[in-house]
Amino acid sequence: MATGDRKYQWGTHRPFNDFGSHMRKRFNGLVQKVSIDAGFTCPNRDGSKGFGGCTFCNNETFKPVYSQASKTVSEQLKTGISLFEAKHPGTRYLAYFQAYTNTYGEISKLIELYEEALAFPGVIGLIVGTRPDCLPDHLLDYFEELSRKCYVAIELGIESTKDETLNRVNRGHDFQSSIDAIHRIASRNIPVGAHMILGLPGETKDDILGHAPIVSELPLSYLKLHQLQYVRGSKLGREYLKNPENFKVFELEEYVDLVVEFVVRLRPGIVLERFSSQSPYYLLIAPAWKLKNHELSHLVEKRLQELNLWQGKYYNAELDSIPQISRINA
Structure with a gap:
C-alpha cells in the first residue's frame, strides 16, 4: 500500500501527525493562533x-508585523484576527503569547x-x-484551574537535549530543567509543546x-x-559572518532528509506543528532557501x-x- 493511500493511527492519510489536522479535529473546525508580544x-x-x-536569537525574525509590544494585547489581537477573518470567516482563535519568556x-x-x-x-x-526554568508552581496552579474552563497549552523552548550545546548557545538552563518542566506541566493535564x-x-x-x-x-x-538560521542581530549571526567556514549550513535536500530521518524515530503520538522557520529575508543570512514553512512541510x-x-x-x-536515506553527506 502506498503511503498516500494509508490511514495512519493519528487518523489522517498524511505520513506524520500534523498539527493542523489535530487541531481541526479537536475543535471541530478551524482554529488559528494569533501571536502576541506582551513586552x-x-x-x-x-x-x-x-x-x-x-x-x-533575534526575536524580530519570527514575530508577525502586527505583534508589537508597543500595542496592547487587545490591539494586537484585533489586528491579527482581522487579517485571518478576511480569508476565513468564523475561525476561532488562540492567543499565542510568543515573544521572549511569557511567564x-x-x-x-x-x-x-x-x-x-x-x-x-x-x-x-x-x-x-x-x-523550562520560568514556571513557578503558583503560576502552574493558575493554568491548571484555567484549563478546566478553556484551552490552555504551554510551549517550551528546549532547543537541544545536549547540555554542551545549551551552554554553547548561552541558553541558561540544562536539559534536566526541560525534563522536569515537561513532567510538571503534563502532570496537571495541560498540553505541553516543545521547540x-x-x-x-x-x-x-x-x-x-x-x-x-x-x-x-x-x-x-x-x-x-526548525533549521538553525543565522540571522542578523544575533551573536551567532555575527560569528557566522566572521568565520562561515566554522559553521554548518544545510542544503535544502539535506535538511529535508534529516527531518525525515528524525520523524521516523519519533513517537507517533507527538503532534508535529512545523519542520522549519522562515525569517524575514532582510534579517536572514543563511540558509536562504526562500521557502515558506508549508512548502517545506510538503517536501518532507x-x-x-x-x-x-x-x-x-x-x-x-x-x-x-x-536505514540511512540522506541524498547529501552531512
Whole structure:
C-alpha cells in the first residue's frame, strides 16, 4: 500500500501527525493562533542568569508585523484576527503569547494580560511560550484551574537535549530543567509543546537524530522543529559572518532528509506543528532557501511518501535497523 493511500493511527492519510489536522479535529473546525508580544524579557537577557540572550536569537525574525509590544494585547489581537477573518470567516482563535519568556514577571501582571486576551471576542484559549526554568508552581496552579474552563497549552523552548550545546548557545538552563518542566506541566493535564532547533553548533548528524528517541520518552503533546538560521542581530549571526567556514549550513535536500530521518524515530503520538522557520529575508543570512514553512512541510511529506516511511516507523527500533536515506553527506 502506498503511503498516500494509508490511514495512519493519528487518523489522517498524511505520513506524520500534523498539527493542523489535530487541531481541526479537536475543535471541530478551524482554529488559528494569533501571536502576541506582551513586552517581556528573558532571565538570560536581564542579568538574572546572563546577558545577551541565546546566541541564535533575534526575536524580530519570527514575530508577525502586527505583534508589537508597543500595542496592547487587545490591539494586537484585533489586528491579527482581522487579517485571518478576511480569508476565513468564523475561525476561532488562540492567543499565542510568543515573544521572549511569557511567564517571567509579576504573577498578578501576567494573569492580567492572559485574562485580557481571553476576554477578546473569538478567543477560546491560550498558548503560552516560555522557558523550562520560568514556571513557578503558583503560576502552574493558575493554568491548571484555567484549563478546566478553556484551552490552555504551554510551549517550551528546549532547543537541544545536549547540555554542551545549551551552554554553547548561552541558553541558561540544562536539559534536566526541560525534563522536569515537561513532567510538571503534563502532570496537571495541560498540553505541553516543545521547540527544537536542528543543527546547533557542535552537533553532528548522530547528535541531532539522537534527540528524537530522547524527547519521545517525555510526555510531550506537540513538537516544533526548525533549521538553525543565522540571522542578523544575533551573536551567532555575527560569528557566522566572521568565520562561515566554522559553521554548518544545510542544503535544502539535506535538511529535508534529516527531518525525515528524525520523524521516523519519533513517537507517533507527538503532534508535529512545523519542520522549519522562515525569517524575514532582510534579517536572514543563511540558509536562504526562500521557502515558506508549508512548502517545506510538503517536501518532507513527499519524501516520506517516496520512501514508504511515516512518523514512528522506526520508533524504538535498533539503530542498525534504521536505514540511512540522506541524498547529501552531512
